[in-house]
Amino acid sequence: xxTPAETAPNQPAAAVGNGLPLQVAxxxxxxxxxxxxxxxxxxxxxxxxxxxxxxxxxxxxxxxxIAPDHQGAKAVSRQFERLFGQPGVDFVGNVxxxxxVSFRALLDNFHAVVLATGLGTDRQLGIDQDPDARxxxxxxxxxxxxxxxxxxxxxxxxxxECLGPEVVILGTGNVAADVxxxxxxxxxDFIASDVDDDALRAVAPDPVRTIHILxxxxxxxxKWDASMVKELAEVVGVHLSVDGVSLLGGPAVSPRTTxxxxxxxxxxxxxxxxxxxxxxxxxxxxxxxxxxLDADTVITALGFDSPPAQPAHVADLEAxxxxxxxxxxxxxxxxLAENRKLAASAAKCVLEFLRGQEPQxxxxxxxxxxxxxxxxxxxxxxxxxxxxxxxxxxxxRCRRKFTTRGELLAAAAGSDALAxxxxxxxxxxxxxxxxx
Amino acid sequence: MTVVHVLYGTESGNAExxxxxxxxxxxxxxxxxxxxxLTDVEVSDLAAMEIAVFVSSTYGEGELPETAAxxxxxxxxxxxxxTGVRFAAFGLGDSIYETFNNAIETLRxxxxxxxxxxxxxxxxxxxxxxxxxxxxxxxxxxxxxTLMPA
Ligand SMILES: Cc1cc2nc3c(=O)[nH]c(=O)nc-3n(C[C@H](O)[C@H](O)[C@H](O)COP(=O)(O)OP(=O)(O)OC[C@H]3O[C@@H](n4cnc5c(N)ncnc54)[C@H](O)[C@@H]3O)c2cc1C
Ligand SMILES: Cc1cc2nc3c(=O)[nH]c(=O)nc-3n(C[C@H](O)[C@H](O)[C@H](O)COP(=O)(O)O)c2cc1C
Numbered sequence: 026x027x028t029p030a031e032t033a034p035n036q037p038a039a040a041v042g043n044g045l046p047l048q049v050a051x052x053x054x055x056x057x058x059x060x061x062x063x064x065x066x067x068x069x070x071x072x073x074x075x076x077x078x079x080x081x082x083x084x085x086x087x088x089x090x091i092a093p094d095h096q097g098a099k100a101v102s103r104q105f106e107r108l109f110g111q112p113g114v115d116f117v118g119n120v121x122x123x124x125x126v127s128f129r130a131l132l133d134n135f136h137a138v139v140l141a142t143g144l145g146t147d148r149q150l151g152i153d154q155d156p157d158a159r160x161x162x163x164x165x166x167x168x169x170x171x172x173x174x175x176x177x178x179x180x181x182x183x184x185x186e187c188l189g190p191e192v193v194i195l196g197t198g199n200v201a202a203d204v205x206x207x208x209x210x211x212x213x214d215f216i217a218s219d220v221d222d223d224a225l226r227a228v229a230p231d232p233v234r235t236i237h238i239l240x241x242x243x244x245x246x247x248k249w250d251a252s253m254v255k256e257l258a259e260v261v262g263v264h265l266s267v268d269g270v271s272l273l274g275g276p277a278v279s280p281r282t283t284x285x286x287x288x289x290x291x292x293x294x295x296x297x298x299x300x301x302x303x304x305x306x307x308x309x310x311x312x313x314x315x316x317x318l319d320a321d322t323v324i325t326a327l328g329f330d331s332p333p334a335q336p337a338h339v340a341d342l343e344a345x346x347x348x349x350x351x352x353x354x355x356x357x358x359x360x361l362a363e364n365r366k367l368a369a370s371a372a373k374c375v376l377e378f379l380r381g382q383e384p385q386x387x388x389x390x391x392x393x394x395x396x397x398x399x400x401x402x403x404x405x406x407x408x409x410x411x412x413x414x415x416x417x418x419x420x421x422r423c424r425r426k427f428t429t430r431g432e433l434l435a436a437a438a439g440s441d442a443l444a445x446x447x448x449x450x451x452x453x454x455x456x457x458x459x460x461x
Numbered sequence: 462m463t464v465v466h467v468l469y470g471t472e473s474g475n476a477e478x479x480x481x482x483x484x485x486x487x488x489x490x491x492x493x494x495x496x497x498x499l500t501d502v503e504v505s506d507l508a509a510m511e512i513a514v515f516v517s518s519t520y521g522e523g524e525l526p527e528t529a530a531x532x533x534x535x536x537x538x539x540x541x542x543x544t545g546v547r548f549a550a551f552g553l554g555d556s557i558y559e560t561f562n563n564a565i566e567t568l569r570x571x572x573x574x575x576x577x578x579x580x581x582x583x584x585x586x587x588x589x590x591x592x593x594x595x596x597x598x599x600x601x602x603x604x605x606x607t608l609m610p611a
Contacts (some may be wrong), residue, residue, distance in 0.1 A: 060474065097555040097588030103595065104478050252558060282462065362472035362527070423591070
């Protein structure tokens with residue numbers, strides 16, 4: 026263990042010869058990027074770090090993934106607020122690397138670049154599937170309920186579509202449990218959350234009546250935490266059964282929502298059937314035993330991939346001073362604890378790399394100043410968004426997020442008045458979510 | 462001047478932030494401090510510490526976080542005599558779990574059993590509350606400092 030002297034701030038062992046600081050760019054202000062920046066600064070306090078994000082807001086899926094009724098888990102963002110509060114650490118929001126600023130420009134201006142772009146897309150099922158059957162990704166749905174301005178479900182002419190009274194969720198991980206819980210909850214269950222009430226009302230005007238959760242695996246191999254299943258079963262009005270056996274005693278008198286979990290079910294196809302969807306499954310052990318399940322919507326909760334639209338030269342870039350954390354390193358989204366560990370070890374590699382170099386002078390963010398769009402969101406500007414969202418919350422909600430990039434940017438610029446005017450900027454946003 | 466050891470176990474980093482807050486408060490009062498994640502602490506180091514502040518979150522169903530469990534297991538296996546060690550305890554948890562803040566209780570009980578003496582009250586931060594952990598840490602450390610030898 027360390028002596029007091031050893032825990033004193035490191036000497037600028039790796040500072041450039043002329044005393045100018047080392048510059049690191051991080052692409053992605055989600056937890057992986059923020060944890061990496063945090064570990065880099067702890068290891069080398071005089072490093073200068075710029076954290077870029079294509080969204081106008083920091084924290085990635087802490088803001089747009091972790092369920093809105095799990096504010097305790099979202100509180101990790103307080104660590105990241107502290108990080109960005111330090112001089113020498115910048116948030117560079119609303120700047121997409123590869124589009125607004127080239128990857129090359131980062132390599133030219135920084136000593137090292139950390140890729141922390143996450144895995145932005147719901148994993149596809151890869152089975153025979155009607156293109157017009159109603160199938161929704163769990164990530165997209167939770168982004169919608171978390172007010173992500175880019176959620177694909179938001180960008181229909183008529184707004185988000187109602188899921189219907191009966192849904193099938195494919196997958197038995199924590200994200201599946203999050204979706205089931207959010208759809209089974211009533212308005213009162215969202216007290217102190219920051220759920221997007223308008224979006225929730227649009228997709229589930231009332232708590233969804235029947236939720237089927239299908240998993241391929243054996244019950245003991247399900248990826249969700251026991252506490253997540255318990256939390257779902259404890260939502261008032263919910264009756265949960267697993268393979269036909271009621272969890273927590275007998276069936277409720279008149280459940281508002283029934284949740285049926287069935288394991289060892291392999292989806293075979295998804296077809297349209299009488300205006301609804303029909304999921305055909307077979308039992309994991311046989312090929313013959315085929316079952317049908319009809320519902321209004323299928324929700325896939327099968328993990329995440331990197332978006333196909335991501336510029337290849339960002340995802341595939343190889344250079345000795347490019348490092349990866351989170352999804353781009355492992356192919357898995359992971360949870361906060363895993364990503365924190367990955368980020369800490371990547372930060373060690375970055376610092377080792379920097380110490381081993383004869384570094385040339387790099388100007389960091391300053392060198393990019395002429396290339397950054399005028400609509401770049403600083404951390405201070407994010408704090409204006411943050412304050413405005415908290416101020417405009419319903420009394421029984423902790424926050425009401427802005428739901429379009431236009432509103433977010435108006436709030437960033439400090440015009441709360443503008444921000445309260447409902448804006449219809451969807452036309453200005455293409456389906457990849459980047460403003461034109 | 463007394464050296465204060467701030468020892469933390471964490472998974473998503475909140476306990477490390479609290480440890481930083483506690484260190485800042487002690488340093489502000491002129492104390493010398495040593496910070497360490499519990500993975501980097503040997504049980505044999507403990508007996509020589511005058512004051513150890515334990516900071517730990519809770520995981521699983523009331524278990525210690527990954528970075529604190531090996532230390533606890535070693536402590537229970539080696540059972541050193543901790544008479545003369547004074548410690549303080551700050552827990553982080555979330556009241557949506559029935560086993561709210563169980564890990565800091567587990568650590569605290571073990572330390573008391575081995576003869577260490579607790580100073581101050583056990584803080585139990587609730588992530589589901591609106592109080593930031595930093596705020597509770599500041600208030601708790603201020604109280605703790607009034608109980609400290611100059
Ligand atoms: C529904 C749901 C619930 C979850 N609940 C929990 C939970 O309770 N506890 C837990 O530990 N974990 C939870 N997780 C997992 C957690 O959200 C992830 O582990 C974590 O967010 C991954 O962090 P990341 O930084 O790697 O990716 P992300 O959070 O996705 O961040 C990546 C960031 O990179 C940005 N980006 C991408 N491309 C570019 C580019 N070209 N230029 C600039 N910026 C770019 C994106 O805008 C994004 O902000 C949950 C996830 C989901 C989906
Ligand atoms: C999978 C998981 C299990 C948890 N189990 C408990 C628990 O049993 N009791 C509790 O009080 N808190 C529990 N928590 C909440 C954490 O202790 C809380 O979020 C804490 O702030 C995390 O601190 P850390 O960032 O230092 O790890 C759990 C959190 C997660 C993600």
